[in-house]
Amino acid sequence: MTTASTTHIVLIPSYNPGIKVFETVRAARQYWNPVWVVIDGSTDGSVDGLKAMAEEDPSLRIIHLEQNKGKGSAVLHGFEIAQAEGYTHALTMDSDGQHPPDLIPAFMAKSISQPQAMILGMPLFDASAPMIRVKGRQLSNWWANVETLWAGIGDSLFGFRIYPIAPLCEVMHKQRWMRHFDFDPEAVVRLCWHGVKPINISAPVLYFRADEGGVSHFRYxxxxxxxxxxxxxxLLGFLMRLPLLVIRRLQARSSAQAERLT
Structure with missing residues (x-):
């Protein structure tokens, strides 16, 4: 049994995930305690199964939203509860089995050692990855790096990552976006603007066929x-913040040079 954390949780937003969700949750619990699942209005029958799992496992918590409101809304709802209960960080991962649960301890250890940073998964694709998806995310990643003045975002779309809860909630409460599929890339860009440093760790990603239990809600x-x-x-927000971002970058470079000289 894993040691319970009082600061870091695993949070899994889940919307009509198919059968892979049960394997995903069991694997996450194998590597971390506690694990929370935010059910975002699922209608595929997974709700009852997840609640039954939680009845047998006090370290698994199910938060059920009756209506589908989008990934960002589900994550924010879970983060607000976690923050109220004293948790400071959360690792988010998809419920469909694409993300590597065995890397949860390594990501958590990095976050615990550098709590001011966000820990971002850098996806390693195999032959199962649709090429159109891989190419499409390269364009999104390029824009995210432009918008942050190349602050170090390795991949803007990969949802296997650890967020510091307080700054993310602060950022999301200040504007009405980041509530749907656009949550992941906008979160890392806005957190960079907020002064949160990105740290990248490589992680494999799997794409499952329908006959393997794979479910995709992506619509091109x-x-x-x-x-x-x-x-x-x-991009508009970046242009407005450009002078401040340049100043921060110069200050960080100056501090790094001073540290090397001491």
């Missing part, structure tokens, strides 16, 4: 339009 036209609109907003 709808979600690419959403991402385009998101990056348009972020």
């Amino acid at each position: 036209l709808r979600d690419n339009i959403l991402l385009t609109w998101m990056h348009s907003r972020l």
Whole structure:
């Protein structure tokens, strides 16, 4: 049994995930305690199964939202509860089995050693990854790096990552975006603007076929339009913040040089 953490949780937003969700949650619990699942209005029958698992496992918590409100809204809801209960960090991962639960301890250890940073998974793709998805995320990553003045975001879309809860809640409460599929890339960009340092750790990602239990809610036209609109907003915000970002970058460089000289 893993040692219970009083500062870091695993939080899994879940919307119609299919059968992989049970394997995902069991694996996450094998490597961490506590694990929370935020059910975002699922209608696929997974709700009852997850609640039954929680009845047998006091370290598994199920938060059930009756209506689907989007990934960002589900994460924010879970983070607000976690913050009220004294937790400071949360590792988010998808419920469909694509993310590597065995890397949870390594990500948590890095976060515990550098609590002011966000720990971002850097996906390693195998042959199962759709090429159109891989190429599409390269464009999103390029824009995210432009918008943060190349602050070090390795991958803007990979949802296997650890956020410091307080700054993310602060950022999300100040504006009405980041509530749907656009949550992951906008979160890292805005946290960079907020002064949160990104640290990248490589992590494999798996894509499952439908006959393997894979479920995808990605819609190419709808979600690419959403991402385009998101990056348009972020680019405008970047231009407004550019002088401050340059000053921060120069200050960080000066501090690093001073440390090397001492």
